[in-house]
Amino acid sequence: MDQTGLEINTVFAIGPLAITTTVITTWFILFALGLFCWLVTQRLSDSPGPVQTAIEALVTIIENAVADVAPQQVKQLTPFIGSLWIFLVINNLSGLIPGVHSPTRDLSATSALAIVVFLSVHWYGIRIQGIKNYLTHYLRPSPILLPFHIVSEITRTVALAVRLFGNMMSLEMAALLVLLVAGFLAPVPILMLHIIEALVQAYIFGMLALVYVAGGIQSQQLKQNKIKE
Numbered sequence: 169m170d171q172t173g174l175e176i177n178t179v180f181a182i183g184p185l186a187i188t189t190t191v192i193t194t195w196f197i198l199f200a201l202g203l204f205c206w207l208v209t210q211r212l213s214d215s216p217g218p219v220q221t222a223i224e225a226l227v228t229i230i231e232n233a234v235a236d237v238a239p240q241q242v243k244q245l246t247p248f249i250g251s252l253w254i255f256l257v258i259n260n261l262s263g264l265i266p267g268v269h270s271p272t273r274d275l276s277a278t279s280a281l282a283i284v285v286f287l288s289v290h291w292y293g294i295r296i297q298g299i300k301n302y303l304t305h306y307l308r309p310s311p312i313l314l315p316f317h318i319v320s321e322i323t324r325t326v327a328l329a330v331r332l333f334g335n336m337m338s339l340e341m342a343a344l345l346v347l348l349v350a351g352f353l354a355p356v357p358i359l360m361l362h363i364i365e366a367l368v369q370a371y372i373f374g375m376l377a378l379v380y381v382a383g384g385i386q387s388q389q390l391k392q393n394k395i396k397e
Contacts, residue, residue, distance in 0.1 A: 176274055190274040197258050197271070233375075238382035241296065245381060248288060253374040256281075256332075260366030263340055264359065270366070273336040275329065282329035285377040286321065293384040302384070324380065332373050339365050 178186045208223060216224065230250040235242050256272065263270035271277040293302040306317045343362055 176276075188274070188276075189269065190271045190277050193262060193268060194259070194271045194277065197255070197262065201255070201258065234378060237375075237378050238385065241292075241382065241385060244292065244296065245378065248292075248381075249374055249378050252281075252285075252377055253370060256370035256373055257367060260336060260370050261363065263336075263366075264362055270336050270340065272332055272369075273340050275333045278333040278336075279329040281332070281373070282325045285328060285380060286325040288377070289321075289380050289384050292381050296385050305384075328373065328376060332369055335365070335369050 177189050179189060179192055180187050208219065212220065227246075227250065230253065231242055231246050234246050234249055238245055259271045259277075261270075262268050263273070272281075290302070306314050339362060
């Protein structure tokens with residue numbers, strides 16, 4: 169973990185667009201994940217080794233988590249939710265690398281993730297229910313509730329971004345302060361705290377995303393089932 173400060177540094181600029189350390193770290197993580205996935209998929213076998221077995225176990229765990237919330241949309245939601253969970257875990261844990269900060273302690277990064285979740289809620293809802301059926305749920309049970317539905321969509325997206333940013337920033341600040349006071353006398357508890365908190369925050373963000381997506385889909389399905397009955 170970098171102890172020089174928690175500021176977001178600009179590496180270089182492309183016109184008015186500033187490329188910060190957060191962007192560089194995120195690019196590297198995406199590249200590493202893509203390369204790892206490509207290498208793993210080149211060696212799939214009916215008699216899996218330890219790496220393939222571990223990956224299959226991880227996929228099964230994610231599928232079970234999605235099935236608990238949205239049992240009818242496991243195949244549709246697992247790729248998105250699984251990718252989000254894995255990406256967040258690696259982002260959160262990247263702060264343990266000397267000289268590297270977690271991208272998720274940058275509000276711009278968590279805001280981008282929250283916007284992706286916001287768009288995914290509507291994309292999955294429209295894809296599964298159809299645009300007309302999906303949009304009409306904002307007018308139910310009364311059209312007067314439309315402004316409240318819109319405000320709810322915006323506020324929960326903002327809360328999603330701020331929650332992850334605040335927790336990861338406070339975690340790095342706490343770790344930095346402890347290291348400055350105690351030096352390296354207590355590195356193991358600090359590392360364990362960082363790892364546990366990183367996993368917890370990734371899980372919470374991914375689970376909230378899953379609940380939001382599943383909620384938009386299932387609310388329409390329940391209404392359609394009542395109409396059929």
